[in-house]
Amino acid sequence: MLDKTIDILGDLIAFPTVSAVSNLAMIDYLAQRLEDCGAKVHLMHDPGGTKANMFATLGPEENGGILLSGHSDVVPVTDQHWSSDPFRMTRRGNRLYGRGSCDMKGFIAAAVAMAPTFAQARKSRPLHFAFTYDEEVGCIGAGHLVRSLGALGIKPSVAIIGEPTQMRIIEGHKGCYEYTTRFQGLEGHGSAPDLGVNAVEYAARYVSFLLDLKDQLRSMSPPESPFDPPWTTVNVGAMSGGTVHNVIASKAQVDWEMRPISKTDADFVKLHLDGYCRDVLLPSMKAAFPGASIETEVVGEVDGLVPVLENEARRIVAALTGSNKVGVVPFGTEAGIFQNIGMDVVVCGPGSIEQAHKADEFIEVDQLEKCLAMLSKLAESSGGKTC
Known part of the structure; x- marks a missing residue:
């Protein structure tokens, strides 16, 4: 599963999805992989038709599902001095280099690599995937996504936002x-x-x-x-x-x-x-x-992610990771947008925010392993007491 994740990550890094250009090639790639697993896929194009969100579901078509969410866009590499091609994944030791490797194509790669396992295991509760556009320039795609979900009558109850937190559970951040x-x-x-x-x-x-x-x-x-x-x-x-x-x-x-x-x-x-x-x-x-x-x-x-007393997402991720420690971060994510429509949300994903947006951005392989361990336990729970 790790090798498969690394292969997918290499494919994703090769899509130069800076916010100024289209993300459609990457979205089509992800949609095809999830459709091959039997997922029901919705594409939600922006007004210009050059970008899209992708929302996919495995399992029963009912409310109350768990959402794995990430953004497809990356920041530019202009005027940055890279040691290797930023849009070609390069491995040096335990590190995988490339634009978006930690922010946040590493999480997306792990989630999609696990999709066939989710498809076989998940029966009693829907599992959703949401991959958005233009997070880096104002979370525009996520706003579009939640409006589209409302129109479709789809209401997940829990969201895990896979931004790089070194797999720590984050329950709050500023707007x-x-x-x-x-x-x-x-x-x-x-x-x-x-x-x-x-x-x-x-x-x-x-x-x-x-x-x-x-x-x-x-x-x-x-x-x-x-x-x-x-x-x-x-x-x-x-x-x-x-x-x-x-x-x-x-x-x-x-x-x-x-x-x-x-x-x-x-x-x-x-x-x-x-x-x-x-x-x-x-x-x-x-x-x-x-x-x-x-x-x-x-x-x-x-809006920011507001810590709340009762949070099903926090409980689920704590059970999956084996950690009850939670924290807050200074950087922003799409989490508040999902919280505002009534979902329980945490941020938890592989990699360090300290590597994001810089030249020679990287993610460590053992961070992907930890993410896969969390997602494997999610598949094993199969909608039972944990989830």
Whole structure:
């Protein structure tokens, strides 16, 4: 089974599924392998028809099944210095190198390698596979997937998200809210600043206010917060605008994000920013140029995974792995999207997040072995007391 998993992983790495391009070849490959095991497969294409989610089911067609979930897309390799071809798996000792090896094609390979075993063993409870698109750019595919499942009337009750956790059970993480805010001012000569509206200056004031909110969020951290850092964070990732030193900048852009520990914190930031733009920045801009504007594009608003007292997914994975230790992580996943539709969710998968998104990304073979051990016990349980 390990050799089979490694072979499939090599195939998956060879699909260069960066978010900017289509994932259809990889999805078709996965769909075919699962159909060959007797799974009922649904493909859910994006509006442009260039990407798709895949949802497949083994076992009875009824509610309450267990979902194994992963994303098909990977981050770019542009400007990274790799020791080998990032889209050709290379083995060096115990490590398998390639883009997506740990994030998160290793888990997908293990789940698909186990599919024939699941097909033979699973009888009393459905087992589902969900492989999504565009997780790396805002979990767009997962949002599409849950809407599609609602339309199909399919309601899994448990989800295991196979992001790289070194097979630790993760029951919570922060949300990830990403935005692009654009400023439209009025161009003019730098010697007459009062005759124009400098978009860069207003963008700078916006960022300064955002950083003030960032400081306030530190004091709002609940004492029981399990996260590191324990408060909601804000990051200004990029700022651009203007052309040359002696021209009033007519356009500016700020790319920023926050990682809320609660929806309340996210609402706090958005409410205060909206008020500052409406009551302070825009009146000043429009006094000089009625056509001035501030517009914020929501790149993605992905809620976090909230630890809960009763969690069937946690109980199942603890029984499968033999570990009762659970934790939280700072990085985001699609888990909150599934939790929001009523599913019990944990994150547990092979590999280390420390290797993700870097040059020479790798997964260790023994991590795949541990993942296969967990999935083998899932097959052995066959819908019994454990599952």
